[in-house]
Amino acid sequence: MGYTMPVEYDEELVEELKKTFAGLESPVKIHWFLDPDAECVYCEDTQQILDLVQQTSNNKVTVIKHVKSDPETRKYNIDMFPALLIHGVDEWNIRYFGIPAGYEFGAFIEDIVDASTGRVNVSPEIKEALLKYVTRPTRIMIFVTPTCPYCPLAVRAAHRFAMVNKNIYGDMIEALEFSDLADKYGVYAVPKNVIQIDGEDKLEFEGAAPDPYFVAQILQAYGVELPQKLQEQLAGLGSEEIEETVEDVHEHHHHHHHH
Template sequence: MGYIQDKDKKYLKGEFDKNLKEDVYILVFVGDNCQYCGVASAIAQEVAELHPKIHFEEHRIGDDLSEEYGLKNAPTVVITDKEKYGGRIRYVGLPSGYEFSSMIEDIIDVSRRTAEVSQEVLEKLMKIDKPIIIQIFVTPTCPYCPRAVRTSHRFAILNENITGEMVEAMEFPEWADKWKVMSVPHIVINEDVQFIGAYPDEQYIEYVIQAYEKMR
């Protein structure tokens, strides 16, 4: 028995048929003594089986690709075209619960090779010419977290200098403790600027710009 129910598979097939344009890859990076790696790979494989433009690959933390992408933790799930986006749209921990929908929306955006933001936000995004890493600490039962995750991933799709990284706080408690995560979504940008909440794009980008300005 799989992880995705038949009625959900039917719905997802319809969404993929309507929206997918180019090939997209779900890369799952696994490691030793990893409680959720098997589940992450199984879910990714089930999703990939729903449409011929979606491809699943399993890699290991420590292999050449994980080193290229700068990945250290397992499981990490990357949604990519293997070229332009590299490993910049990623989930550290299992994208389950509400975050499953984030992964599906990422697949569609990456396949379309674009994401939607306002012209005002896009103009600010295009000014960023230095590496920015946005980490979003979440839990599977947080209904507000997907918005914060998706915002970072949309920004990453539109600007090659930005990486959006969901972190499942309960799977990586030592990481959450480091940043004193008490509620989610808790966002950390470049290990410097922090805020809590699922803000609209117009407010979210201001925190990104704040982190960018500190690098200048």
């Protein structure tokens, strides 16, 4: 499903989306949170993406706009703008901070399908571990750029995990739009993944990791040992599988030095 969304799109993409969205079951609501007082460079482009999705889904997907001061903003713990939140059969914390463009567009479409069916592609062992050990609000921040081909894998993992356990907030963060935050976390390569528990940074790693590795990181953040079955799965993975999935953030970013 690797479609990327340029700002201009063609009939072919429209047809592909119609085909994909024919599989939607329950209606999907996309909540779009905006801060009217802040500059939003890509809001028009985001609006185009949302319009395209709404039209090609035969209106099975609805977009609901909120401003920063709306009660929904607090209800859904939205603390940065612009933000997109995808709800379907249920309300999970499947979130996008910044535009779901470029390679992220494919992740966005897959999330919409998952939210609509409520079915999530996670192994029983992974599901069990996430449900058993992730007991507090846990935020998985995935810093991305639209041109990074591996980033959607990390975003999708965070979002699939968010569908397994509502304590998990799966957050795509577009590093160029949220450059201050990216600087704070020293994002020089993407995807960069930060795990927070109760608002406290616990650990970070780079790359699009296979599920067992990713879950091992989450459990490590909790100070929990990985269950035996997952240890075996992890042992079967080569370390190069993770390292190959990292790419440097563009040159124009992060040129200022921190003293």
